[in-house]
Amino acid sequence: MNFLVVFLGTVSLWQIILIVAVVLLMFGGKKIPELMRGFGSGIKEFKNASKDEQNKDQSK
Template sequence: MYSPFLSILLGVIGPWQIVLVVVVLLLLFGGKKIPELMRGLGQGMKEFKDASKGDDTAGKDGKG
């Protein structure tokens, strides 16, 4: 799937910006808290995808 916004965003963000973001995250949350945050983010994204798939099927049935 092609996303023009994503391609623009990736064109603007370089390796040094990514390093800067990682360093700031380490300073703010520490090394032990980051895996917990990423796990929660991943679970939230999975639940969102599951919910959006459920909404699509309900709309096709005419019951949603």
Template sequence: MTAVFLNSSFLILQDIGMSELLLIAVVVLLLFGGKKIPELMRGLGKGIREFNDAKNNVRQEIEEGMREKPVQAAAPATTDAPHTSTEDAPLPKA
């Protein structure tokens, strides 16, 4: 099963047919039992909801950052000290 991410959230399910989904459902039912499945699905739904909320928050922050005006560059710092060149200075005697 190979998947390339596009705009679809369910692209992973593209290569899974109805028989595979039925097999997965039977295995989950056998492993966890009928009473535990609703609790598992609630947990899965909560996890997906939290993931989507976090994804939307990141997207919103990025969009807000792109809408902000760019900060103007600060003027270059100047020093009051005179500029001296080391090329013209006499070498010390050894």
């Protein structure tokens, strides 16, 4: 969390609303669920890979 505050500064509600509006304009409402599904599966794969690495390190 501290990294995000340093990297982005303080993000206000209006900035978040603006970002969401721009994303909706660029991709449209029907494409957003597909993008989020892909993003979620990418995070899931990353977590599984990191767990595998931790298990591999512990077994040595």
